[in-house]
Amino acid sequence: GEDVEQSLFLSVREGDSSVINCTYTDSSSTYLYWYKQEPGAGLQLLTYIFSNMDMKQDQRLTVLLNKKDKHLSLRIADTQTGDSAIYFCAEIPNYGGSQGNLIFGKGTKLSVKP
Amino acid sequence: DTGVSQDPRHKITKRGQNVTFRCDPISEHNRLYWYRQTLGQGPEFLTYFQNEAQLEKSRLLSDRFSAERPKGSFSTLEIQRTEQGDSAMYLCASRTLAGTAIEVFGPGTRLTVL
Numbered sequence: 164g165e166d167v168e169q170s171l172f173l174s175v176r177e178g179d180s181s182v183i184n185c186t187y188t189d190s191s192s193t194y195l196y197w198y199k200q201e202p203g204a205g206l207q208l209l210t211y212i213f214s215n216m217d218m219k220q221d222q223r224l225t226v227l228l229n230k231k232d233k234h235l236s237l238r239i240a241d242t243q244t245g246d247s248a249i250y251f252c253a254e255i256p257n258y259g260g261s262q263g264n265l266i267f268g269k270g271t272k273l274s275v276k277p
Numbered sequence: 278d279t280g281v282s283q284d285p286r287h288k289i290t291k292r293g294q295n296v297t298f299r300c301d302p303i304s305e306h307n308r309l310y311w312y313r314q315t316l317g318q319g320p321e322f323l324t325y326f327q328n329e330a331q332l333e334k335s336r337l338l339s340d341r342f343s344a345e346r347p348k349g350s351f352s353t354l355e356i357q358r359t360e361q362g363d364s365a366m367y368l369c370a371s372r373t374l375a376g377t378a379i380e381v382f383g384p385g386t387r388l389t390v391l
Binding site: 167193194198203204205206207208211213251253255263264265266267268269270 | 281310312317318319320321322325333368370377378379380381382383384385387
């Protein structure tokens, strides 16, 4: 496909795990990213994964990468109400071997219920 | 240096007026990017600079838009003869060319065209 695709909404209860999924476009993308955006704010980089890795763990965050299927996921363990935000998957397509701009999905709105 | 800053944070203007936004990147970052984000969408690439050179422009960047980075430090984005469809959040990001390709975003400028 031509677009980075994500499901638009996810609702979980506080303390549960959240899993946000993404399908990206370019199998040769070197880095894949997860950004978080709170209402009215800019984007905050949460984590990224290099394309030669299958998994990356950073405290409560686990990123899984399936290059064959161009699938990326973000798992948030012990989800808290402060995790409520929009989460964007992004890639830098490796067109012609040069690195340019980020391509974003539409974002997944995570709602955490107490 | 505490990150990427943008000014103003909010701008309300009438259709047909010109507006200019400013971005101050992280000082050692060579690359500076402009993105536009409309409601319910992910950021979309507009243009980027490497030092003072504007290297790429998206088809989203109509003739009414112009961006500059005259000394390779701060950048300005000007929109002439604004239209209601220009209402969006304008995000600036910067990164260094060395090491991991991590873009750091500013808080954005929210433009409302009446």
